[in-house]
Amino acid sequence: MRPSGRKLDEMRAVSIETGFTKHAEGSALIKMGDTHVLCTATIEDRVPPFIKGSGLGWVTAEYGMLPRATNTRMRREAAMGKQGGRTVEIQRLIGRSLRAGVDRSALGERQITIDCDVLQADGGTRCASITGGWVALKLAVNKLLKAGDIVSDPLVDPVAAVSCGIYAGQPVLDLDYPEDSEAGVDGNFILTGTGRLIEVQMSAEGQTFSRDQMNQLMDLAEKGMSELVTVQKAATL
Amino acid sequence: MRPSGRKLDEMRAVSIETGFTKHAEGSALIKMGDTHVLCTATIEDRVPPFIKGSGLGWVTAEYGMLPRATNTRMRREAAMGKQGGRTVEIQRLIGRSLRAGVDRSALGERQITIDCDVLQADGGTRCASITGGWVALKLAVNKLLKAGDIVSDPLVDPVAAVSCGIYAGQPVLDLDYPEDSEAGVDGNFILTGTGRLIEVQMSAEGQTFSRDQMNQLMDLAEKGMSELVTVQKAATL
Amino acid sequence: MRPSGRKLDEMRAVSIETGFTKHAEGSALIKMGDTHVLCTATIEDRVPPFIKGSGLGWVTAEYGMLPRATNTRMRREAAMGKQGGRTVEIQRLIGRSLRAGVDRSALGERQITIDCDVLQADGGTRCASITGGWVALKLAVNKLLKAGDIVSDPLVDPVAAVSCGIYAGQPVLDLDYPEDSEAGVDGNFILTGTGRLIEVQMSAEGQTFSRDQMNQLMDLAEKGMSELVTVQKAATL
Amino acid sequence: MRPSGRKLDEMRAVSIETGFTKHAEGSALIKMGDTHVLCTATIEDRVPPFIKGSGLGWVTAEYGMLPRATNTRMRREAAMGKQGGRTVEIQRLIGRSLRAGVDRSALGERQITIDCDVLQADGGTRCASITGGWVALKLAVNKLLKAGDIVSDPLVDPVAAVSCGIYAGQPVLDLDYPEDSEAGVDGNFILTGTGRLIEVQMSAEGQTFSRDQMNQLMDLAEKGMSELVTVQKAATL
Amino acid sequence: MRPSGRKLDEMRAVSIETGFTKHAEGSALIKMGDTHVLCTATIEDRVPPFIKGSGLGWVTAEYGMLPRATNTRMRREAAMGKQGGRTVEIQRLIGRSLRAGVDRSALGERQITIDCDVLQADGGTRCASITGGWVALKLAVNKLLKAGDIVSDPLVDPVAAVSCGIYAGQPVLDLDYPEDSEAGVDGNFILTGTGRLIEVQMSAEGQTFSRDQMNQLMDLAEKGMSELVTVQKAATL
Amino acid sequence: MRPSGRKLDEMRAVSIETGFTKHAEGSALIKMGDTHVLCTATIEDRVPPFIKGSGLGWVTAEYGMLPRATNTRMRREAAMGKQGGRTVEIQRLIGRSLRAGVDRSALGERQITIDCDVLQADGGTRCASITGGWVALKLAVNKLLKAGDIVSDPLVDPVAAVSCGIYAGQPVLDLDYPEDSEAGVDGNFILTGTGRLIEVQMSAEGQTFSRDQMNQLMDLAEKGMSELVTVQKAATL
Numbered sequence A, B, C, D, E, F: 001m002r003p004s005g006r007k008l009d010e011m012r013a014v015s016i017e018t019g020f021t022k023h024a025e026g027s028a029l030i031k032m033g034d035t036h037v038l039c040t041a042t043i044e045d046r047v048p049p050f051i052k053g054s055g056l057g058w059v060t061a062e063y064g065m066l067p068r069a070t071n072t073r074m075r076r077e078a079a080m081g082k083q084g085g086r087t088v089e090i091q092r093l094i095g096r097s098l099r100a101g102v103d104r105s106a107l108g109e110r111q112i113t114i115d116c117d118v119l120q121a122d123g124g125t126r127c128a129s130i131t132g133g134w135v136a137l138k139l140a141v142n143k144l145l146k147a148g149d150i151v152s153d154p155l156v157d158p159v160a161a162v163s164c165g166i167y168a169g170q171p172v173l174d175l176d177y178p179e180d181s182e183a184g185v186d187g188n189f190i191l192t193g194t195g196r197l198i199e200v201q202m203s204a205e206g207q208t209f210s211r212d213q214m215n216q217l218m219d220l221a222e223k224g225m226s227e228l229v230t231v232q233k234a235a236t237l
Helices: A085-099 A126-144 A211-235 B085-101 B125-146 B210-235 C084-098 C127-144 C211-235 D084-100 D126-148 D211-235 E085-099 E123-147 E213-233 F085-099 F124-145 F211-235
Strands: A013-020 A026-032 A035-044 A059-067 A113-120 A161-165 A170-173 A184-191 A199-206 B015-018 B026-032 B035-044 B058-065 B111-120 B159-167 B172-173 B185-192 B197-204 C014-018 C027-030 C034-042 C059-065 C109-119 C159-166 C170-173 C185-192 C195-202 D014-018 D026-032 D034-043 D058-065 D111-120 D159-167 D170-173 D185-194 D197-204 E014-018 E025-033 E035-044 E057-064 E111-120 E157-167 E169-175 E186-190 E195-203 F015-017 F024-030 F035-042 F058-065 F111-120 F159-167 F170-173 F185-190 F198-202
Touching: A013 A126, A013 A211, A026 A126, A026 F198, A035 A126, A035 D058, A059 A085, A059 A126, A059 B026, A059 B111, A085 A113, A085 A126, A085 A161, A085 A184, A085 A199, A085 B085, A113 A126, A126 A161, A126 A184, A126 A211, A161 A211, A170 A211, A184 A211, A199 A211, A199 B210, A211 B197, A211 B210, B015 B125, B015 B210, B026 B125, B058 B085, B058 B125, B085 B111, B085 B125, B085 B159, B085 B185, B085 B197, B111 B125, B111 D026, B125 B159, B125 B185, B125 B210, B159 B210, B159 C034, B172 F159, B185 B210, C014 C127, C014 C211, C027 C127, C027 E035, C059 C084, C059 C127, C059 D058, C084 C109, C084 C127, C084 C185, C084 C195, C084 D084, C127 C159, C127 C185, C127 C211, C159 C211, C170 C211, C170 E025, C185 C211, C195 D211, C211 D197, C211 D211, D014 D126, D026 D126, D034 D126, D058 D084, D058 D159, D084 D111, D084 D126, D084 D159, D084 D185, D084 D197, D126 D159, D126 D185, D126 D211, D159 D211, D170 D211, D185 D211, D197 D211, E014 E123, E014 E213, E025 E123, E035 E123, E057 E085, E057 E123, E085 E111, E085 E123, E085 E157, E085 E186, E085 F085, E111 E123, E123 E157, E123 E186, E123 E213, E157 E213, E169 E213, E186 E213, E195 E213, E195 F211, E213 F198, E213 F211, F015 F124, F015 F211, F024 F085, F024 F124, F035 F124, F058 F085, F058 F124, F085 F111, F085 F159, F085 F185, F085 F198, F111 F124, F124 F159, F124 F185, F124 F211, F159 F211, F170 F211, F185 F211, F198 F211
Parallel strands: A059 A113, B058 B111, C059 C109, D058 D111, E057 E111, F058 F111
Antiparallel strands: A013 A026, A026 A035, A035 A113, A161 A170, A161 A184, A184 A199, A199 B197, B015 B026, B026 B035, B035 B111, B159 B172, B159 B185, B185 B197, C014 C027, C027 C034, C034 C109, C159 C170, C159 C185, C185 C195, C195 D197, D014 D026, D026 D034, D034 D111, D159 D170, D159 D185, D185 D197, E014 E025, E025 E035, E035 E111, E157 E169, E157 E186, E186 E195, E195 F198, F015 F024, F024 F035, F035 F111, F159 F170, F159 F185, F185 F198
């Protein structure tokens, strides 16, 4: 029934290649099927003005898509002179989600910026960015630990994300683009490795859904998480 | 326990004054406690390019805050030269939510723009905008029906919104600003008059929540909805 | 002869409601007929760079119109990415006019920003902004006096404004929108309570006027001022 | 008493050199003392959307200052990414003023753009722009007449401008920069060759003025106009 | 003598992987040592306004760098709200260079956009973009030929680019970043497969160079070209 | 054969008028035939952040064209809200070129900004800007020397520029606009008074050129330089 032939509760193949670029303190290329996102982590010895002197660290994120990551070319945001509303929404979500897994006091007064750039898109780019972004963050934090710049690990519980939605009337796990563009209900679920919730966003376009359906999507998301966390761990061993 | 002395499941006083301004096809001033939002509806005989010729209508929204709607003055977005990320997120949510209650085919190829301008803010401005925006939309649609421009009512099920969150460890309904700024978990629930879900957004900042807590917040939201729909109906009789 | 049936030298009904919003140090909703402007005053302990260390204060203003304050919806300036030329002109005029009534030395090194937001427009929004803005300013200054932050009142002479023009060949007082859009000559007169002039702007579009007509408009403006100052005083008792 | 040694009612030396640049349909370099403005007129066979099909023409203006036209270098507006408020105010005034001398019906459905670029500034640049801009406009219109593109002259009455102000307590004609930066009251008077008024702007900064003083400034302006119109006529013979 | 241990006239290892992303009509990941650029080609059935109806095609380019392609993170241009001067210069150069190898009449009235996004930078990104961009262009054109949309190959002579400079007093081929940041003279040479010149840019920063040195750099560039053209051909067999 | 009747190796008449405007520390109006550029030099006691504390000075440039400097009116960059790609390219070139003739250590920690504004354009505006800009720079430096602010002359070797190109198959010196718009190959040559090279840019649009042709253009440029340097010297005696 799914265009890809996957089962309702079957995720796409997930892989994470670390060290894809060499300059960043952490870098990871995550592939969720045909969605490929390059995530890099940059450590800087400064924090935003609103926490200066607080002793707390900050994790933030920026998101972009290469113009031809998609089936038809999108205008380059730098050339348009601003980031679109969708981009702004997504990068705020990524930053907020990753911060939920971080003990900002243990991180100390420094900032880590996660850049998530979509090289190829096939649905679920924000979820892939969070899952891959966590890996880049982990690699950067490991450098700080190794160098003795911080003494206890500020990453308390891994963070990953998966989308679920109602496609052709059925709840399905990990929507790809053909499903996403048809799905009437679409959700993003950001969880931790221990199953705690960080962010849940369910949204209907041009229709509505029931509380039962909400629970079915939530069930699928919990199922998907275990696989993602396993891949994250393998990548950062 | 709540700063306002309200019970855990008690909403703020809600009122909606229609016709607050005279030029718009529909206008409503909604007050949820000290949060006051002026919502206006504008009908135009044009639709966005991507649905031209489809026979379908469009409902969209824009959101703004007067600079001194808040306790300290915020910079005017027009003077800054762009809408902030929070503004963009909110106005996309309002538009998406309202569209879920509209039969766009019955609306016909026209656009209704809902402007939501916060005159005074005390938490929950996006929810108030959706609830009040629906009333402005309803008034505008009534004009179209009365004028015979459309024959069947495109508003199939009223749309309203309420926030819930975990404040001081307790699930509470309809957060005001003192609660919102302290709450570790915060959710916006957009529902229809018949209890269907349109959008659910739950988000933790710097912590996490359990699935049980998610369900408690959902319960509170459902409870709050009936009061909102009653006020909406009274306003558009 | 006037669309509203008013006499040539008759102003619209004027009212000023103070405390319309609660956060600002001063707030006033002024209604000149169907023109409604919300004016708020914000006190900040900083001044622009060019007077830092001078011991002088500063009063400045910003102006905006809600998109549907007018008969057809105007694009939101924040969404357009800049303030239009008309907006810039108006807010510079408001700030300059209000400063003329202020002893900036008595105010001390602080800034008061007057935000004038037009909720509903029917001609004369810049004059209403000045007249209502003065009231918001007065309320804010009263707070400083009461708190002992300043010892002598820096507001030396009340400032108010009224428009006059030549409509259908006749000089008329306080143009409303139907008159304003037809008037060939249009003037804004900003005066003090003691009849001193602060700013006079008379402008013809597509025609010219004589010095006699200029004097007739000036006479009307002086007549209108007394009523405005009375309403201002009543509002700030 | 005046820094330049001029009498109270004495203008600076005025000269207008036509044909200063070769591409424009009309070009004039006006010098009012040390204020030098290059004015060019461009004819285009299109009009703004709001008068398309009306048979009427349009005259508009743009204004700029070279970064080092002034005593200290100003940032280049193109590099700042926008025109400042002062620039916008001035160019709107220039366009409005010139249009008052034009029979837009005789001009026909075409647009003439007057570019006023200040090469060197010493006060009164907006007045010089209007006076010089009229000459550039006249030269361009003469080309249309000569070519037979229009049959009757749309320039019905020459337009020129002069500033007056109260300097050291005295009303003076044609303020230069040292006077302008000290003057408490400052006015711009735009008149026609037959003495009709187009625009009068009088403005006090940090003080006020009386109706008598207003009339004294107006008298000075009328005196200054005759000289300007003579120079304009000589330049366009 | 060179930091990398390369001989004076030795290029870095060059490889080109085609089909790196799947949506674009042509895509290539070029690696010149540690400089990695993803080039994609997009075909669109429209041309810029200035050649509409001419029967000629257009090839253009856009260039970007991921924020952490470099050793320290650069601000994202989309977030800054504009493309920097360096970016604009480079993308104009890429487009101009590629067009020199194209028979725009044979291409027909369509546009091909080459996006060059630097994933990792180590000097010479503009040259790598041109060399890799040509491959993406070639793959896209091959699709048009195969589909019968065009009948004769518009790519008349392959285009590639290499940098040369004077490092530590010696002319060297293919500068990497450590060399580039120290080199007093730096040149980019864009040539065709048959040795014709398209663009030559030699530039000294803070010093000068002789005509002899210019010729030495030119000699090195010609030497480097043969290798690049060989790699291009192998990639597009 | 040339539209102007000039010989292949004949430059246009060149003149430089110093002191064209009075406020700048140095000002020069350069005319290369019908190309007229006003160059001014501004000295400021600050340097860009990246050299603060280095003891080195900085020379930078900005470039602009008046809207009607050209045959058809171009949109004003300040009104468009940004400098175009061509403008950015040119002003970077001017700054880089002038710096090559400056001993930045002898200049000391101050910045000189060269503004080049094209009053009338007929091809070769960037070359005229460099040649005239050098004169403005020289005049400003002379003031510093005379005032004793610097003790040794930081201008080590005069900098000038000329364009050459292949027009109608022939190499020609100093292209004017009719030639420039037809030339298939076009080069800018920036040299010093002693014949050293600073920057060489040769570019083909829609065709290619040989190394022999490159050398012919280089020969012409060297010939043209002597005349330019002579005019520069005469202007700054």
